[in-house]
Each structure stands twice: as C-alpha cells, then as structure tokens.
Amino acid sequence: MTAQLIDGNALSRQLRADVTARVTALKARGITPGLAVILVGENAASQVYVRNKVKACEDTGMHSVLERWPATMTEAALLARVDALNADPTIHGILVQLPLPAHIEAQKVIEAISPAKDVDGFHIASAGALMTGMPGFWPCTPYGCMKMLESIGYELKGKHAVVIGRSNIVGKPMALMLLQQNATVTICHSGTPDLKAMTLQADVIVAAVGKRNVLTADMVRPGAVVIDVGMNRNDEGKLCGDVDFEGVRQVAGWITPVPGGVGPMTITMLMVNTLESAERLVA
Numbered sequence: 534m535t536a537q538l539i540d541g542n543a544l545s546r547q548l549r550a551d552v553t554a555r556v557t558a559l560k561a562r563g564i565t566p567g568l569a570v571i572l573v574g575e576n577a578a579s580q581v582y583v584r585n586k587v588k589a590c591e592d593t594g595m596h597s598v599l600e601r602w603p604a605t606m607t608e609a610a611l612l613a614r615v616d617a618l619n620a621d622p623t624i625h626g627i628l629v630q631l632p633l634p635a636h637i638e639a640q641k642v643i644e645a646i647s648p649a650k651d652v653d654g655f656h657i658a659s660a661g662a663l664m665t666g667m668p669g670f671w672p673c674t675p676y677g678c679m680k681m682l683e684s685i686g687y688e689l690k691g692k693h694a695v696v697i698g699r700s701n702i703v704g705k706p707m708a709l710m711l712l713q714q715n716a717t718v719t720i721c722h723s724g725t726p727d728l729k730a731m732t733l734q735a736d737v738i739v740a741a742v743g744k745r746n747v748l749t750a751d752m753v754r755p756g757a758v759v760i761d762v763g764m765n766r767n768d769e770g771k772l773c774g775d776v777d778f779e780g781v782r783q784v785a786g787w788i789t790p791v792p793g794g795v796g797p798m799t800i801t802m803l804m805v806n807t808l809e810s811a812e813r814l815v816a
C-alpha cells in the first residue's frame with residue numbers, strides 16, 4: 534500500500550482563497566483585518582517565519598505591521614509595544630515571534646497580549662477556552678492539523694489518536710482538539726517507555742517532537758493517518774519531519790509531507806484567526 538498525500542500547500546491555497554473573499558467582504562464594511570508581528574533579535578529561522586506571515590497577509594488583502602527590534606530590547610519596552618498594539622484599532626491580531634532573547638520572559642509577554650487579539654492562541658485564556666470547549670483562538674499548528682483531517686473527511690469519533698509530544702503550542706492543544714472530536718487520545722512524550730506499543734494501536738498519529746525518524750514504518754498500523762508536524766534538517770541540510778516518510782508511506786493510509794504539509798497550514802490558520810478576530814467586530 535502507498536499512502537495518499539494530504540497536501541498542505543493545496544489545502545492552504547483553497548483556505549486562503551476563502552480568507553481573501555471574506556477579507557474583501559469585510560473591507561466593504563470598512564474594516565481591514567490587521568496583524569502585527571513583533572520580532573526581537575536576529576534568529577535566522579524566525580526571520581523566515583515572520584516574512585512568510587507578512588507575505589500571507591499581503592496575499593490575502595490584510596493589513597500587516599512588522600516590528601523588528603534589536604535583541605537588546607528590554608522586557609519593559611516590549612510590554613509597552615504590546616500594550617500599544619492592544620489599543621490600536623487597526624490591529625486585530627498580535628503575534629510575538631518566539632523564541633525571545635533569554636532576558637525576556639516569554640510567558641509574561643504572551644499574557645500581556647489581549648486575549649481578543651491572541652491569534653497565536655498561546656495566552657492562558659485561549660488555552661483555557663480550548664480546554665473547556667469555549668470560543669477562543671486555537672493555536673495555529675494543531676488547528677491546521679485538524680483542518681487536514683477534515684479535508685480528507687476523516688471521522689475521528691471512535692478512533693484512537695496518538696499524539697507524540699506534549700508542548701503547550703502543539704502536542705497538548707492537538708490532543709484537546711482530537712478529544713473534542715470524540716477521538717480516544719493518548720499523549721506520548723520523552724518518558725513514554727514503549728512508544729511503538731502506543732503508535733501500533735493508533736488510527737491517527739501526530740508526530741510533534743523535533744527529531745528525525747521518531748516514527749518508522751514498523752511503528753505504524755496499516756492504513757493509519759500520519760500527520761508530521763516536525764521540522765528538522767537531514768544530513769544534506771534539507772527540511773524533513775519527524776517521520777521516516779519513505780518508509781511510513783508504504784504502510785500508512787494517509788500521510789502529510791515535509792515540506793508542504795503542516796508548515797503552510799500553520800500560516801493559513803494564522804490568517805483565519807486574524808480574519809475571525811476582525812469579523813467578531815461586525816458579528
């Protein structure tokens with residue numbers, strides 16, 4: 534068996550076309566959705582991420598502001614910028630690119646963002662809303678994974694989902710979203726003694742670890758859906774995921790590639806969250 538691909542680029546194009554249409558409709562009512570992205574320091578990967586986010590805003594007709602600050606920026610100065618953007622009526626979403634320099638407490642900065650503009654979904658109020666099933670912003674990466682499952686018409690009710698990784702931005706919210714759709718969910722982490730014993734029971738596997746080949750073909754039940762969140766570099770320096778793609782695709786029913794899988798979906802869901810933040814003003 535060779536798995537079918539879940540193409541994150543194609544799905545993103547489709548979802549971004551819908552976002553663009555909704556942005557146009559909102560603009561006709563006098564509101565242009567706006568995203569502010571704050572980058573502190575010179576982290577090379579972060580530079581690429583923020584560029585892609587700003588470009589996605591431009592492509593969908595949204596307003597965007599990119600603030601670049603030196604790594605020497607103080608925590609107080611950053612908090613002041615967040616406060617100013619909280620009060621700015623042209624901004625509907627605020628994103629502080631992580632990681633921040635070591636002298637700045639990231640969680641403190643995230644908690645300073647108004648929950649109404651927390652389009653990354655990292656604020657404790659957003660996490661609490663997801664936990665309790667209340668309306669709020671969902672973190673973009675797991676939200677994108679859910680959209681990928683939805684795109685193949687996958688019914689999660691009654692299925693066993695295994696999430697590998699328990700970070701606050703991917704693994705834990707992913708598990709909660711799957712649970713909300715009535716999957717039975719197992720969360721694995723670095724202390725899980727026999728990962729293979731867990732993944733072999735899974736109908737759906739989400740790998741969010743940050744290590745190559747965490748999931749190999751012998752760990753996957755035939756026909757399972759495999760979502761690869763990981764972003765790593767192989768020996769040739771090329772982008773790859775956590776999953777041994779060539780091996781696992783021989784066993785799985787569906788699989789997401791890296792690149793071209795979860796990555797573009799993350800940015801797409803950021804656009805969706807920003808748009809929906811602005812739409813709430815006229816709802």
Ligand code: NAP
Pocket residue numbers: 674697698699700701702703704721722723724725728741742743744747762763764765795796797799
């Ligand atoms: P993270 O905070 O480092 O969390 C990694 C998780 O993996 C931790 O919970 C860790 O367990 C677990 N883990 C480590 N080694 C393991 C092992 N051998 N077996 C099972 N679990 C293991 O990373 P993250 O922020 O969640 O990101 C995960 C990956 O996704 C990274 O490659 C990141 O670059 C990528 N990512 C991609 C996107 C995208 O848009 N495509 C977005 C976000 C992140 P402990 O908790 O026990 O330490």
